[in-house]
Amino acid sequence: MTTTLTKQSLLGRPIDRIDGRRKVAGAAPYPSDFDLPGQAHAALVSSTIANGRITRIDRSAAEAAPGVLLVLTRDNAPAVADPPMSNLGSTMRWYFRDDRILHYGQHIGIVVAGTRAQAQAAARLVEVEYAAEEPVLDLDDPRATIEENPYGLDSSRGDAAAALDAADVTVDSTYTIGAEINSPMGLFTTVASWQGGRLVVHDTTQFPSMVRASLAAMFGVPERDVRVLIPFLGGGFGAGLRLWSHTVLTTMAARELDRPVKLVLTRPQMFSSTGHRAASRQRMRLGATQDGRLVAIDHDAVAANGIGDMLPAPIEMGTPMAYACDNVATHERRAHLNIAFTGFMRAPGSVELHFALESALDELAGKLGIDPVELRLRNYAEVHPESGKPWSSKALRECLTVGADRFGWSGRDPSPRSTRDGDLLVGQGMAEASFDFYAQPCTVRLSVDRGGNALVRTGATDIGTGTYTITAQLTADLLGIEVDQVRVELGDTDLPPAPQSGGSGLAGALGAAVKDAAAALGERLARLDGRPGETIASLLDRHGLDELSATGHSDLPAAAATTDLAVAGPFAATFAEVGVDEELGVVRVRRLVSVIDGGRLYNEKTARSQIIGGTVMGIGAALLEEAAYDPHTGRVANGTFGDYLMAVNADVPDLDITFVGGPDAFNPVGTKGLGEIGIVAVAPAIANAVHHATGRRIRDLPITLDKLL
Amino acid sequence: MSSTTAARSTEVTVELRVNGRTYPARLDSTTTLLDALRDELHLTGTKKGCDQGACGACTVLRDGKRIVSCLTLAAQCDGSEITTIEGLADDGVPHPVQEAFVRHDALQCGYCTAGQVMSAVALLREGRAHTDDEIREFMSGNLCRCAAYPNIVAAIREVADS
Numbered sequence: 001m002t003t004t005l006t007k008q009s010l011l012g013r014p015i016d017r018i019d020g021r022r023k024v025a026g027a028a029p030y031p032s033d034f035d036l037p038g039q040a041h042a043a044l045v046s047s048t049i050a051n052g053r054i055t056r057i058d059r060s061a062a063e064a065a066p067g068v069l070l071v072l073t074r075d076n077a078p079a080v081a082d083p084p085m086s087n088l089g090s091t092m093r094w095y096f097r098d099d100r101i102l103h104y105g106q107h108i109g110i111v112v113a114g115t116r117a118q119a120q121a122a123a124r125l126v127e128v129e130y131a132a133e134e135p136v137l138d139l140d141d142p143r144a145t146i147e148e149n150p151y152g153l154d155s156s157r158g159d160a161a162a163a164l165d166a167a168d169v170t171v172d173s174t175y176t177i178g179a180e181i182n183s184p185m186g187l188f189t190t191v192a193s194w195q196g197g198r199l200v201v202h203d204t205t206q207f208p209s210m211v212r213a214s215l216a217a218m219f220g221v222p223e224r225d226v227r228v229l230i231p232f233l234g235g236g237f238g239a240g241l242r243l244w245s246h247t248v249l250t251t252m253a254a255r256e257l258d259r260p261v262k263l264v265l266t267r268p269q270m271f272s273s274t275g276h277r278a279a280s281r282q283r284m285r286l287g288a289t290q291d292g293r294l295v296a297i298d299h300d301a302v303a304a305n306g307i308g309d310m311l312p313a314p315i316e317m318g319t320p321m322a323y324a325c326d327n328v329a330t331h332e333r334r335a336h337l338n339i340a341f342t343g344f345m346r347a348p349g350s351v352e353l354h355f356a357l358e359s360a361l362d363e364l365a366g367k368l369g370i371d372p373v374e375l376r377l378r379n380y381a382e383v384h385p386e387s388g389k390p391w392s393s394k395a396l397r398e399c400l401t402v403g404a405d406r407f408g409w410s411g412r413d414p415s416p417r418s419t420r421d422g423d424l425l426v427g428q429g430m431a432e433a434s435f436d437f438y439a440q441p442c443t444v445r446l447s448v449d450r451g452g453n454a455l456v457r458t459g460a461t462d463i464g465t466g467t468y469t470i471t472a473q474l475t476a477d478l479l480g481i482e483v484d485q486v487r488v489e490l491g492d493t494d495l496p497p498a499p500q501s502g503g504s505g506l507a508g509a510l511g512a513a514v515k516d517a518a519a520a521l522g523e524r525l526a527r528l529d530g531r532p533g534e535t536i537a538s539l540l541d542r543h544g545l546d547e548l549s550a551t552g553h554s555d556l557p558a559a560a561a562t563t564d565l566a567v568a569g570p571f572a573a574t575f576a577e578v579g580v581d582e583e584l585g586v587v588r589v590r591r592l593v594s595v596i597d598g599g600r601l602y603n604e605k606t607a608r609s610q611i612i613g614g615t616v617m618g619i620g621a622a623l624l625e626e627a628a629y630d631p632h633t634g635r636v637a638n639g640t641f642g643d644y645l646m647a648v649n650a651d652v653p654d655l656d657i658t659f660v661g662g663p664d665a666f667n668p669v670g671t672k673g674l675g676e677i678g679i680v681a682v683a684p685a686i687a688n689a690v691h692h693a694t695g696r697r698i699r700d701l702p703i704t705l706d707k708l709l
Numbered sequence: 710m711s712s713t714t715a716a717r718s719t720e721v722t723v724e725l726r727v728n729g730r731t732y733p734a735r736l737d738s739t740t741t742l743l744d745a746l747r748d749e750l751h752l753t754g755t756k757k758g759c760d761q762g763a764c765g766a767c768t769v770l771r772d773g774k775r776i777v778s779c780l781t782l783a784a785q786c787d788g789s790e791i792t793t794i795e796g797l798a799d800d801g802v803p804h805p806v807q808e809a810f811v812r813h814d815a816l817q818c819g820y821c822t823a824g825q826v827m828s829a830v831a832l833l834r835e836g837r838a839h840t841d842d843e844i845r846e847f848m849s850g851n852l853c854r855c856a857a858y859p860n861i862v863a864a865i866r867e868v869a870d871s
Contacts, residue, residue, distance in 0.1 A: 024819075
């Protein structure tokens with residue numbers, strides 16, 4: 001059996017997202033839209049140095065200011081327990097545990113008043129004195145504490161050093177990427193309310209179950225007495241995958257005051273309070289034979305981390321699986337700096353790896369005189385290079401060939417500086433990408449009622465990817481009803497437990513759980529002795545039942561551990577054409593083709609939107625985005641939307657996005673996640689195109705005009 | 710006037726006309742139109758993304774023209790006709806731009822969407838949506854981090870062509 005698709009299948013159809021009408025009417029409620037009766041407003045006090053100690057805090061002027069109800073600093077805040085580790089291997093360092101200042105913008109206190117204006121005015125009156133030291137901000141700073149092999153992922157197969165020595169041709173290049181800020185449009189918000197011992201929190205998070213577990217542990221209440229609500233998120237791109245201190249401070253203030261407290265971060269605070277993609281440097285060494293077979297890959301990476309913080313951003317994780325190559329070695333370090341705590345940002349690790357690896361392959365292709373697409377095909381990993389197992393799905397070859405065809409790659413003159421269009425140098429570049437499989441267990445509750453309508457409930461979030469829509473679509477497909485007969489409830493930890501929306505892992509896990517629930521429900525319905533062609537509504541009606549429910553569960557990590565398949569994530573190939581104004585150094589993307597293997601699609605329309613979103617963020621990463629630190633204060637000097645450049649509408653050319661491949665053989669629905677793969681190959685494709693246009697190899701993102709002048 | 714760090718309050722009386730309704734309000738003179746809409750009038754469809762006029766999430770129409778409500782004082786709007794996302798539908802029938810946004814999936818998380826839609830409605834009235842490049846240029850004051858940009862262009866073009 002290759003597919004369960006029938007002619008009537010709803011799966012894959014490009015239906016409109018079911019929450020679209022609420023969103024275009026301004027009627028979808030985000031955390032900052034919630035106001036509770038009796039609510040007070042909070043503002044944060046943040047550090048103005050990046051390294052040192054607090055020597056004195058004077059709250060008196062703030063406490064005396066109009067409308068102020070509470071000023072909490074480490075001097076008067078109650079103790080809290082440490083939060084647990086999340087399934088992503090991160091926890092939160094509680095700032096108030098000592099007097100250390102670890103980064104600029106570190107939360108020193110929270111001020112609560114009757115109005116937001118009063119709280120913000122009073123926050124400026126909290127006097128803080130410091131014993132300041134010079135901040136350590138650079139990966140190369142000898143004062144930085146370095147941790148070797150922080151995630152235990154350093155790996156070695158064969159003998160990379162010997163193979164490099166013996167290789168016909170080698171590349172040895174170093175690539176750097178500046179810090180990037182997730183910058184979702186929605187300002188992160190916490191509205192906390194203690195309702196008789198029970199805590200209810202509206203909180204901007206992609207990971208409600210983690211926030212619940214963390215707040216329960218920190219405030220010493222059972223998890224069942226914490227409810228986290230997040231029906232609509234306002235974007236996250238990974239920023240909502242950690243517990244952040246503002247959530248804890250707001251919850252603490254609400255408990256101290258015994259009234260609801262609301263905190264909305266300001267945009268500048270978003271730059272230092274909700275994580276970012278860490279700056280990184282990678283040395284990539286490749287060895288190959290004259291005919292373009294890779295014989296060695298040696299990958300060395302160092303990435304920034306906050307001080308006292310720990311967060312996996314495993315740059316080296318995908319390296320051993322990328323190509324068929326007998327000798328691969330990876331080494332990773334993290335450097336602890338006086339920067340705001342890092343986080344996960346769209347395709348963490350994978351974006352970094354592929355910029356280095358795919359740029360290096362382009363350099364190798366140039367040295368060998370082999371076409372870049374052909375070079376990748378010659379080193380194609382037909383089976384998993386470590387385990388030798390067959391992939392659960394891999395249509396990367398089609399990504400490459402279909403992409404080359406759609407782009408018109410075969411007509412390309414490989415020599416740099418070979419094409420002009422008026423004053424512009426024109427270049428074409430490509431790259432491929434993979435994103436590792438990831439999933440966590442998921443549970444859903446599925447009910448059908450006498451009216452023939454279904455209700456699906458799970459504690460997941462829809463961060464804008466389309467979780468509401470694809471859940472309804474799959475459920476309707478499985479039950480043989482219409483999409484508008486399915487209601488989906490998400491974003492509430494009182495619902496059955498679901499994993500984070502992150503790691504491109506939710507759609508597969510949730511779909512598998514829905515399928516399990518539908519099967520369980522089908523068994524119960526079968527026991528009701530249905531007649532051929534009888535609808536669920538009529539069956540329930542005939543038996544006098546108001547509704548029937550079943551719970552479904554998936555545990556894909558457990559299944560992945562025992563399967564004979566190498567469980568694959570999505571794959572992609574991206575082809576870009578740029579125009580470079582050599583006098584001004586300005587790079588514009590003229591057109592871009594991406595071909596994606598995402599397994600079976602739930603919804604072609606929302607799937608395409610995911611890839612568009614990743615692609616455009618990739619254009620920003622390639623050409624625009626970088627947090628610039630003031631060397632003396634450690635402040636993100638461009639920490640506003642006026643100064644931190646991201647792609648706007650006029651930066652986006654015509655995008656040609658195509659999906660290839662069939663259902664994945666491991667996932668019960670056949671799907672693979674799409675939230676991240678779209679970004680991964682974009683920056684290297686653009687950098688390779690810039691090289692083709694100008695003859696200059698820029699190994700430092702973003703490719704700003706100063707680097708081309 | 711010297712600036713001080715103390716909270717200084719000067720109240721003003723404003724008559725805000727929003728979506729055809731009149732709201733008399735007594736506000737601090739420094740209250741932005743955005744905060745007045747959200748906090749006083751409880752019209753939360755208009756969003757705050759930067760509070761600095763740099764992202765367009767708070768775009769509303771003032772006498773038919775698009776403005777960023779975070780850089781507009783409520784007191785400046787006395788006597789103006791304000792239209793927000795909540796006032797765009799005609800007797801419950803969504804505006805063609807709203808319909809087109811849904812059809813073309815011109816949104817993902819939805820947070821910037823009210824601003825995008827208001828900006829698009831104004832752009833169409835300005836008569837500057839003749840080509841895709843024009844639409845891209847004149848919609849570039851509205852950031853969308855989910856980057857629904859190509860679909861936003863397609864939605865606006867469809868309405869412009871109809």
